[in-house]
Amino acid sequence: MLKKFLIPFCLFALLSGFALAQNIAEDADNAPRPVKLVPPPPAGPVYIRCGALFDGKSDQLEQNIVITIERDRIKQVSKLSPPAGAQIVDLSTLTCLPGMVESHTHVFLQGDRKPGQYDAQLLKQSVAYRAIEATTAAHAALDWGFTTIRDLETEGAGYADVDVRNAINNRLVWGPRMQVVGRAMDVTGAYPLQPAYAWDVMVPIGVQTVDGVEGARKAVREQLSHGTDWVKVYADRGGRIHDNINDTIPTFTLDELRAIVDEAHREHHRVAAHATGLMGVHDAVEAGVDTLEHGNYIAPEDMKTMVAKGIWFVPTPYVAEYDVQWRAERAGTQPKESPGLKIEEDTFRRALQAGVKIAFGTDVGAFEWDMSPARQLVTMVKWGMTPAQALHTATIRGAELMQMQNDIGTVEAGKYADIIAVQGNPLNDISQMQKISFVMKGGVVFKK
Ligand SMILES: [Zn+2]
Numbered sequence: 001m002l003k004k005f006l007i008p009f010c011l012f013a014l015l016s017g018f019a020l021a022q023n024i025a026e027d028a029d030n031a032p033r034p035v036k037l038v039p040p041p042p043a044g045p046v047y048i049r050c051g052a053l054f055d056g057k058s059d060q061l062e063q064n065i066v067i068t069i070e071r072d073r074i075k076q077v078s079k080l081s082p083p084a085g086a087q088i089v090d091l092s093t094l095t096c097l098p099g100m101v102e103s104h105t106h107v108f109l110q111g112d113r114k115p116g117q118y119d120a121q122l123l124k125q126s127v128a129y130r131a132i133e134a135t136t137a138a139h140a141a142l143d144w145g146f147t148t149i150r151d152l153e154t155e156g157a158g159y160a161d162v163d164v165r166n167a168i169n170n171r172l173v174w175g176p177r178m179q180v181v182g183r184a185m186d187v188t189g190a191y192p193l194q195p196a197y198a199w200d201v202m203v204p205i206g207v208q209t210v211d212g213v214e215g216a217r218k219a220v221r222e223q224l225s226h227g228t229d230w231v232k233v234y235a236d237r238g239g240r241i242h243d244n245i246n247d248t249i250p251t252f253t254l255d256e257l258r259a260i261v262d263e264a265h266r267e268h269h270r271v272a273a274h275a276t277g278l279m280g281v282h283d284a285v286e287a288g289v290d291t292l293e294h295g296n297y298i299a300p301e302d303m304k305t306m307v308a309k310g311i312w313f314v315p316t317p318y319v320a321e322y323d324v325q326w327r328a329e330r331a332g333t334q335p336k337e338s339p340g341l342k343i344e345e346d347t348f349r350r351a352l353q354a355g356v357k358i359a360f361g362t363d364v365g366a367f368e369w370d371m372s373p374a375r376q377l378v379t380m381v382k383w384g385m386t387p388a389q390a391l392h393t394a395t396i397r398g399a400e401l402m403q404m405q406n407d408i409g410t411v412e413a414g415k416y417a418d419i420i421a422v423q424g425n426p427l428n429d430i431s432q433m434q435k436i437s438f439v440m441k442g443g444v445v446f447k448k
Contacts, residue, residue: 039444047066050066050095051091051092054426056396057412061095072417074412099420100394101394103312104293106154106364107151112365112366119193135173135175142174142447148402149176151164151179153183162182165180174446181231184232188211193205220260224269235289236251236274244346247277258288261288273293281302285302285305294314306351311356312359312401315380324341357401358393360380372434377433395409418440
């Protein structure tokens, strides 16, 4: 009796499933057709006449350079004049550079350092609204001359960064090339908003809560299945200063961190670790993460391990300066000398000395997107880098961190035509990098 119904039922289910699949797999004529704000690159060759060029390979400027661009790539960099009648972009009063690379951004944050800012975004804004704001932040990044960014978590907005990245790649909206992490990972009880509200009030948490070795592996698998590029962990929290050391509370156990790194590497993805102090940094470095974020204090032994393992250091000094500044403004006092900032400076100088690989990243989004992250280059020069070294961290070094050095990071034949220009000579005055006059991404002029 059961069989009699079962066979027709199965046949019906099969056919209706097929019909549904037919409905989703629409032909090209019926496909949705969104408005695309970004045009494709011009079909014919374009010649950019640069007054000077910092190509990202050498430490010097070269005068009077012509960059030939075909579609989205650089064809030639030379001193030859463009042919008669050619399509020319005249930047002969400006210095051209490779588009900058920002290795630590948060497009889903519009400021989180001041009291209440973070909570308001998670509690009062929908993910949809925050995604719209994220596209305006991405637009701002490009406007500041950053043609590539690594965005290190959405802070409660799930995997919406994957969508922003894809929308940019599909030319729907203007923005830099993006690598994204979706949700970061932290252990139970360590990340806002949960510890900040009454225990019986349900609030969102800015990360994915992950506990235990098995939980860690599962979380990596789950996150990567949603199309993220990197995995990010919070390796420590809190912190108190003693004996010129920033001493933090490690979050994950070393076994948990190792499981996260191993699982990510097994799937050919890499791990970024937020770690600001002694033991957090130590555990992250021991576990073999690929990039160390902030690293306000790094012990000399851990620095050696970083060099040996090739772990990147992404120091973020500007955000601490920003804190000192706004707190003084709010209190109506002069900015106080910050012991934390002194430790950061010392760590930065030691890392430079030790030959740790350093890439430029600021944590922008923690401070608002209406100021250029390039202001941090000034701090990096103040703390001992040459202007050329600082520019390399924000171009070719960032490209290497993202394993995109064959496509971006220098102005060279074969790479994407990601080119920016400024007035004057940034090797004499690095603050010029905050005033970008021209931005081209992939052969398309965004700002002129
Ligand atoms: Zn961050």
